[in-house]
Amino acid sequence: MDRVLVQTNVLKANQEVAAENRRLFAGEGTVVINLMSAPGAGKTSLLEATIPALKGQYNLAVIEGDLQTDLDSQRIRALGVPSHQITTGTVCHLDARMVARALAEFPIQKLDLLIIENVGNLICPASYDLGESLRVVICSLAEGPEKPKKYPVMFHKADFVLLNKTDLSPASGHDLKDLMTNVWEVNPRAVVFAVSCKTGVGLEDWIACLREVIASAAWQSHRGYESSNLCSQA
Ligand code: MG
Numbered sequence: 143m144d145r146v147l148v149q150t151n152v153l154k155a156n157q158e159v160a161a162e163n164r165r166l167f168a169g170e171g172t173v174v175i176n177l178m179s180a181p182g183a184g185k186t187s188l189l190e191a192t193i194p195a196l197k198g199q200y201n202l203a204v205i206e207g208d209l210q211t212d213l214d215s216q217r218i219r220a221l222g223v224p225s226h227q228i229t230t231g232t233v234c235h236l237d238a239r240m241v242a243r244a245l246a247e248f249p250i251q252k253l254d255l256l257i258i259e260n261v262g263n264l265i266c267p268a269s270y271d272l273g274e275s276l277r278v279v280i281c282s283l284a285e286g287p288e289k290p291k292k293y294p295v296m297f298h299k300a301d302f303v304l305l306n307k308t309d310l311s312p313a314s315g316h317d318l319k320d321l322m323t324n325v326w327e328v329n330p331r332a333v334v335f336a337v338s339c340k341t342g343v344g345l346e347d348w349i350a351c352l353r354e355v356i357a358s359a360a361w362q363s364h365r366g367y368e369s370s371n372l373c374s375q376a
């Protein structure tokens with residue numbers, strides 16, 4: 143079999159497991175976020191900034207994906223929220239089967255929100271549906287404005303895009319507007335939040351939007367969940 147065919151079959155098999163995951167999540171009324179970015183853009187920092195605002199109100203859990211170590215899971219557990227670490231070894235993305243296996247030892251009953259922090263990588267995680275309700279991509283302004291143009295698949299499929307480290311704009315010499323323009327060029331329907339996980343700027347809008355998504359999912363869980371008309375950009 144040629145390589146393209148093998149790849150197509152792998153993705154097709156993944157899609158089937160993802161559909162099962164999605165049915166399971168919908169049955170529980172759980173909003174599931176697939177959180178993706180390049181390494182170091184601030185995925186775990188975003189969780190550390192977001193979880194304290196939500197955990198009193200909702201049942202939350204996190205699945206962490208990394209090649210090695212459970213360092214990120216330790217950071218989440220320190221917030222008093224359950225976290226399950228998937229270590230992928232040499233695999234540079236999570237797939238639906240890894241998530242399904244994690245769910246077997248990590249029950250999601252009664253969860254309002256499950257956040258899956260993917261392996262830091264802007265390339266193949268975009269191709270692997272995990273059964274999530276929302277795809278959230280973080281892009282750090284410190285990395286410059288070109289990432290959406292260089293990795294269009296990741297940005298094209300994102301529901302929400304967070305532009306992090308906006309506090310570094312003067313130091314890095316990068317303009318937030320250039321990055322925003324490039325995101326919308328690749329994906330005009332992306333809901334974009336400019337934030338700094340370090341200073342907290344912009345996080346209240348992101349957290350308010352998450353609350354809206356969770357409330358809407360609970361309300362819609364009996365007739366299927368639609369993310370497309372949520373959190374329309376103000
Ligand atoms: Mg991390």
Ligand code: ZN
Pocket residue numbers: 233234235266267
């Ligand atoms: Zn990969």
